[in-house]
Amino acid sequence: MPKQTSEFGRNWYAVHTYSGYEDAVARNLRQRIESMGMEDKIFNVLVPTEKKIKIKGGKRRTVEEKIYPGYVLVEMIVTDDSWYVIRNTPRVTGFVGSGTTPTPLSAEEIDILMGRMGEAEPKHKVDLTPGDAVKITDGPFKDFEGKVGEIDEERGKVKVMVSIFGRETPVELDFLQVRRV
Template sequence: MADEARWYVVHTYSGYENKVASNLEKTVENRQLQDLIQEIRVPTEKVLEVGTDGKRKEVERKTFPGYVIVKMIMTDESWYAVRNIRGCTGFVGPSSKPVPLTDDEVARLGIEKHEIEVSYKVGDSVNIVDGPLEGFIGTVEELDVEKNRIRVVVSMFGRDTPVELELDQAEPVG
């Protein structure tokens, strides 16, 4: 069995995601399993919806209906605790054998947010260190730390061209 916590995907009845998550949290608390089952998440995203009356409103929608993501150390006890939650149909994996998400999948799904230290601000010159414009130098026009985006104006062929990059694709000049 694993000795370090990994992210696993748990399949639930559709519409039971929040119920399964809260029941699992209660079970973890009651059985003192905090060291084995560390985090329980129902992935959601904020979406702008236009109602029948034409008004826009922001609603939170489940990114993966029917699934709950759990960070846990896989042992017989933790497997049993998750598997026996009402509304849970099992782990995602071949023949219900739990398969942890890879680090790449965790990053792509945005489950774990990695804080990126930004040592530049709007107006600073930055060197592009990754992507098709690697080696170019540009000026920071816009910075959005929450969305991990930066807009840099690069001079190409005698024209200023705005380029969208991720925060870690640029570093300060000097």
């Protein structure tokens, strides 16, 4: 790595890790920063997650999902020492950037990311796609079958085209009121 000094300033960097090991890498980094006395160069280690609502087996669950699987974000001043500490942490494969020079994330990217992480209301996540055949499990159209027309993940709603009196009619339902056939 080319010689760098603290003149480059404090920035956020994306560190590539083995997928599935993001939390372990973050824990390891925090321990290494403390044990090696790097608190003045490496300030924050973050695994970006957001809450999503998943529906499985007709039950709604709120889950924490990683926004960038395989990546950990680190706020640091890049120096030879801080680069070495991060780069030689177990299960870290490298920094995001060209060659041996890490590329900092822009302030705009960090603001967007922090906004996504700070959202109190979880997003709905459902494994339906337009055109899927579904059966309505609740409400006035219980036991009717139809095809998914539109999906509104923000509101947790799905429009199902149901044949009523020989005519296709759109019916708006909650994700919990339908299941895939």
